[in-house]
Amino acid sequence: MQGHTATATATRTAKFPATIGLRSPMAAGMQMVLTRGEELFAEGDEAEYFYKVVSGAIRSYKLLSDGRRQIDAFHLRGDIFGLEAGSEHRFSAEAVGDVQVIAYRRSRLSAIIEQDAVFRDRIMTATLRNLQRAQDHMLLLGRKTAQEKLATFLLDMAERLSGDDEHFDLPMQRSDIADHLGLTIETVSRTLTQFTRSGLIRLPPAGRSISLCNRMALKRLDA
Amino acid sequence: MQGHTATATATRTAKFPATIGLRSPMAAGMQMVLTRGEELFAEGDEAEYFYKVVSGAIRSYKLLSDGRRQIDAFHLRGDIFGLEAGSEHRFSAEAVGDVQVIAYRRSRLSAIIEQDAVFRDRIMTATLRNLQRAQDHMLLLGRKTAQEKLATFLLDMAERLSGDDEHFDLPMQRSDIADHLGLTIETVSRTLTQFTRSGLIRLPPAGRSISLCNRMALKRLDA
């Protein structure tokens, strides 16, 4: 049975008004700060807000009853998430590291949408993009090998984190990667060292940074 | 390597104006009829229309370069799909059996949305629901066993096809189920006979019908 058993580390829920520094962009959102491991909301919570990432990374995930976890997405700067069709959140969300987000009241959404065509379009596009990412990820989860999964993941992260730079820092740890790709931490680790030995990537002994040395070869694995 | 190699069966693209019987519901869609295996659109096609299923089932899927296929969703009556963030379709769509759909011009969408609050809400809700389904499915693909996958699938299909009836007809064949659940047809077949032997389901020797005999036990496998 694969799947990372949910650790009981630092899962206080983010206190709301406390950390709110009110700001008012286009559509009056509230800025919040979260620290590593803090929970933004949990599956089943009332979906009072939806969110936009300002900095850092959020993991959104679902759990099975026995603790197996699937991280369906990492949300990075600019990403919008947490909007629901019903009244409850259908997944949980936590800070991967230190994170800044803006919270938007969902109750105001319809009003805002009515008035602000730009904002409306932005929300719709963001939602469709989340759906697109989900579709790509289903292909990965259902049909790719461990090597292909890691190659896809690294290329995607490189693009989103560094804008096509060779070198970047992964914000998440191995267990997060494993639970995102439908693997175990051992397989993630083994595959990465395998990539290192093949000269595809470079992993500095310390820290979470990573360099892609052979994008070509990774892309070949990707598709 | 798992994944069903795309068969070259009946994949003519649905001719458009030919089969259109113009109708005009709320937002002027065009009705179309497709037969088993017919392609509605392919990945990369210009996303001129999006669709609503009237009857039958549509499979939407992605392919890897070597033919491995992932069916990300089956769209049944009432489901809306094919709306994209960009200008191109990011997945392909085919008729599972005989299907009726309504096609909506995407270019008109912003105009319609501007005017018709009800339609707008319906589109947004449909999109969010597709996202929700995708998230549930990622959990299945990444973390569930073959038995759990089938149990989840059967319960979902029962609910969507028969409205909690015991007995219903699966519109798709084994290879579709396999490519949806990230399994092979052999594993699907074996697991179903296993369920039959355990008295969880009944599979009439002929045809695609199925009866759920022990919903409880299936639900236990599901979560």
Next chain:
DNA sequence: CGTCAGATTGATTCCCTTCAAGAAGAGTGG
């Protein structure tokens, strides 16, 4: 310096895939 979470590496197991026949229908044409 000791502790601890996280990462790596090795040995073994097992679930699902792959390979390989057969069986059962569905459709076709004589």
Next chain:
DNA sequence: CCACTCTTCTTGAAGGGAATCAATCTGACG
């Protein structure tokens, strides 16, 4: 209506990729 064919489904045997089990190693931090 019945051979004939083709597709789909089922079943069996064997193999493999990733999971599991089990240490060990590393850096971070008090």
